[in-house]
Amino acid sequence: MILNMGPHHPSTHGVLRLILEIDGENIVRIMPDIGYLHTGIEKTCEAKFYQQVVPLTDRIDYLCPLTNNLCYVLAVEKLLGLEIPPKAQWMRVMLNELTRINSHLVWLGTHALDIGAMTVFLYCFREREDILRLFEMVSGQRMMTSYFRIGGLALEPPLGFFERVQDFAKRFPSKVDEYENLLTGNPIWGMRTKGVARITAEDAILLGASGPTLRGSGVDFDLRRDIPYSGYENFKFKVPVSQDGDVFARYMCRVQEMRESIAMVQQAVDGMPEGPIKAVAPKVILPDREMMKTQMEALIYHFKIITEGFAVPAGEVYQAVESPRGEMGYYVVSDGTAKPYRIHMRSACLANLQALPSMCEGRLLADVVAAIGSIDIVLGEIDR
Amino acid sequence: MVPISYYLVLSGILFACGVTGFLIKRNIISIFMSIELMLNGVNLSFVAFAAQWHALSGQIFVFFVMVVAAAEAAVGLAIIIAVYRTRETLNIDQVDLLKL
Amino acid sequence: MTHLIIFLFFGALCLAGAVNLLVQRHPINSALSLVVVMGSLAVEYLLLGAEFVAAVQVIVYAGAVMVLFVFVIMLLNAGEEVRTKGSRVAMLFGIPGMLVGSALVGWVLIERTGSQTVAAGALPGAPRTIGWLLFHNFLLPFEVTSILVLIAIMGAVVLASHPDTDSGKKKS
């Protein structure tokens, strides 16, 4: 029997369509069918100035917009050869880790909901709300923050922001304990996740899986630690790795990652350096409002950046960051003009999704739901 | 006050219906159901006789028949599933070979 | 009087169900007709005073055996049956057999009507008495039947499980 799971199905996390060939409840074959959320962002980017692309990157992965911002911004900064002041870097790391927690909370909630544990979902969204409030405080937006700019940050973080982050960082570990109380030791949760949708390390590498999907299979690789960017080398953190390669292993990886992330947020708050939040590059970075009103030069630069953008030296850059889902990569090609010649987004989910068929074939229908949850896909990122 | 023979007639007709179904039905499951119908007809006559002779043995017999029928249904339906898996049909006319 | 009316009503329902079973071509309709037959038979049992048998009829027959039938029909997604000519032997012996049977029934009907009657609840088939009988006078048959059921369950599991996959996990 052919069963069409999706594109509107409660547990396909958006508009994923799976064509399942089933025999009773056993899966014979899985054919993912994607593209229902294709917005052509890569094409749109080619028509925008470099700085206009930042808001577009928010829309790709709506669960971790700041990670995408960061990746794009880093790529362009590399093309330009800009030096970013330490405070901006630390802020970026801190917000990125908050984003990671935010994304993992949504993942944990929906994953648990898929398996039937409803309460975890609402608990997770309770903490997510706190993080979104922090985002709103710092950037004025809850989800589509666009807070990172080429060369630094958009704004100084407001007064009292760090105290609130500090407060959240204090509270959060006990909340993670709460989620774990509901799930980790729960025998039904164990039955549903242990040994389910297993994938070996070799297969994971060959299939291009990354992030917790890769680390859940025992491959100890994390871009933040191994190919550090944006000052991650200044932070101390462990990279959680599980050996089993099943849904439970990926679950444990992510839950541990949340704990590590909040520790990094704490480190960032504790060691936040003082200084400017923007690089010194008047041709690229919009001047402050005050300067614009007082200095002729600043006004001219502002006018030029807004109307004709800034030229980026020709060349190409592939910048990858560790997004909550895995390796998020931006391949930016410049032809020397003010508009990117080509931007390609390497989506972690697209590669992870390729691993789904090999995870689930021969298993039961309910395992597909668990597996989709465990690879944590975001269709916006897959389809772009 | 219903004559006991009415019950017997009813049971007889049910049994006859069962036999007819067994003969004219071509779907294995329907044929199987006809057999159940026959058993039910017989059960009714057992209960009726039990009432007539004021002996509970008749009801006990019905109890046994039911248990056996349940067992039979389990095995029979399992066989039907097995047959369907290999032949992809439920039509009795196409399942008349012992070996494919 | 009421007794007779009730008997006739449920008898008619029972017969309608039986005939419908024959007429319907889709197995699921036949199965539901059979459920109706069984339900009305349970009422007839009540009329005969066999409360326990009536309850067991509903639980075992309507509640378990027929659900199993419906389940299998759903599982195999059985469609309408194709009417073909029955076998010659069936026609040769079946039709005369039917006729003889009907004649016999008719004879009983004519000869024996009114010879004996039964009142509602005439013979209370109390569960306690039946249980006592089962475990004393009929102990051996009871045990034999239970072994039979056990074997049947094992047989069903073996038959229904896929030969290649692990399975055997669901009996039904």
Add this chain to the structure above:
Amino acid sequence: MPLQPAITDLEQLKNHPAVAKLMAWNPAAVEGAKFDRDEMSIYLERSCIRDACVLLREDADCPFNYLADVTCVDWFPSEPRFEVVYHLLSISRKERVRLKVRLEGSSPALDSVTAVWPAANYFEREVFDLFGVRFSGHPYLRRLLMPEDWEGHPLRKDYPVEGYR
């Protein structure tokens, strides 16, 4: 950090493990190389991409065992028009290398690397979908993002775009 000029001289780049390996295997396969902004690009000859990938993946001391990305760039009026770009990653050495294959504009095609990395499956389908580059030997070369009956390949530079530009 001011930008360093790109190094494009093959002789200077010989010490890079990937270049050395490829040069040792088949000097004709390497059309050129570029080291720009700390990133290594190697231009490969069209026909040997699959073998080069196998070679790099099986390398003993620096296995580029992870295919991060496959994509394409369309340099429209100029020829060769398409550049198919492979980003490889060495998980053990924590190093990246970029392989590039230049293709002509008329019926661009090259070998698929799905046999080397199953990961290439979706990436190549996407490139086929959006650029119209055909990958021979791909198990299921169908449109990935666009509808099955879509005409044209949207990411090509000559694809008609309407509206604000």
Add this chain to the structure above:
Amino acid sequence: MQERGRDDLTSVGGPVLSAVEGTRALLRNNALNITTFIIVSLIKTVLALFVLLTAVAYTVWLERKVVGHMQNRWGPTRVGPFGLLQPLADGVKFLFKEDLTPPHVYKPLYIAAPMIAVIFALTSIAVIPVGNSITLGSLHIPLQITDVNIGLLIILGVTSLGVYGVALAGWSSNSKYSLLGGLRASAQMISYEISLGLSLVGVLMLTGSFSLRDIVDTQGGTFWGFIPRWNIFYGGQFIAFFIYLISAYAETNRIPFDLPEAETELVAGYHTEYSAMKFAMFFMAEYANMITVAAVASLLFLGGWHGPVVGPPILRALLPVFWFVLRIFGFLFVYIWVRGTLPRFRYDQLMAFGWKFLLPLAIANLLVTALVVALRA
């Protein structure tokens, strides 16, 4: 003529069990005439149905409220104080919603299925006693629609028929999700009914009767001075109670056994294609079944309506009802609590759990109870 009439009177009840038994009981007690009997029965039936349906509606409200508070939410608050009128609003919404019938369904069964489900769910209330009898003037009315001496068997029979509604809904919807849901439901219900039935047999052995009233009557009083003589304590039916609890969850398709309607796997399972009143019927059936199951658990294991009784006669008559309702409420609360806590089983795990764990446990419990009963006798 009088004799004759009475005889006919007896036979009126034949099919409608209630009538036979009820008439007999009444005739034995008070020699009432038929009119009074019918009127009393009718009133009781209407009252029981009304109370049951209200209880169903408010169980939904209770569930939303309790689960809401467990999950840091408020639950319904807008309609009436504490959202108390929410069930009413929901009912009105269901009534006025467009009743869609998808074009590809098998219509007769599609329409019949929800009715079957709701009818069988509501029927079993007929034999459930809610308290002792009350005396109104010369009338001595037992608080039960009918006391049948095979009451428990009837409940088992009726609930076992409830699966038809689900299975037929799944099949007749002609949708793959519904079909899978229907298949899951029928397999699950058949499997767990066996454990459910076996868990009750221990109680039956202790009591020696199928009549629910008799079963409750044996559980009065205390032992060792303070522990109530409920079957769960005195009869040692602790394990049986938990087998019953688990099987009951499976029978009523509740989390963690809600596979037939697991919305993350099968969209909505067997009622995917249903809307408006037909959907509401399934909903009602589910909650009515929950209440029945809770009532049976209270009667069989938790001592029915026994509890401290004080005050004037009318209070003495009504307090047991209160204790009984309290037990049902407690049982329902556990239902809701579990829903807020546990994830869902997988289909094969559910089957394995039923057949490989619950059933052997039930049989073992049965053997031990049988041994105890035999030794006591």
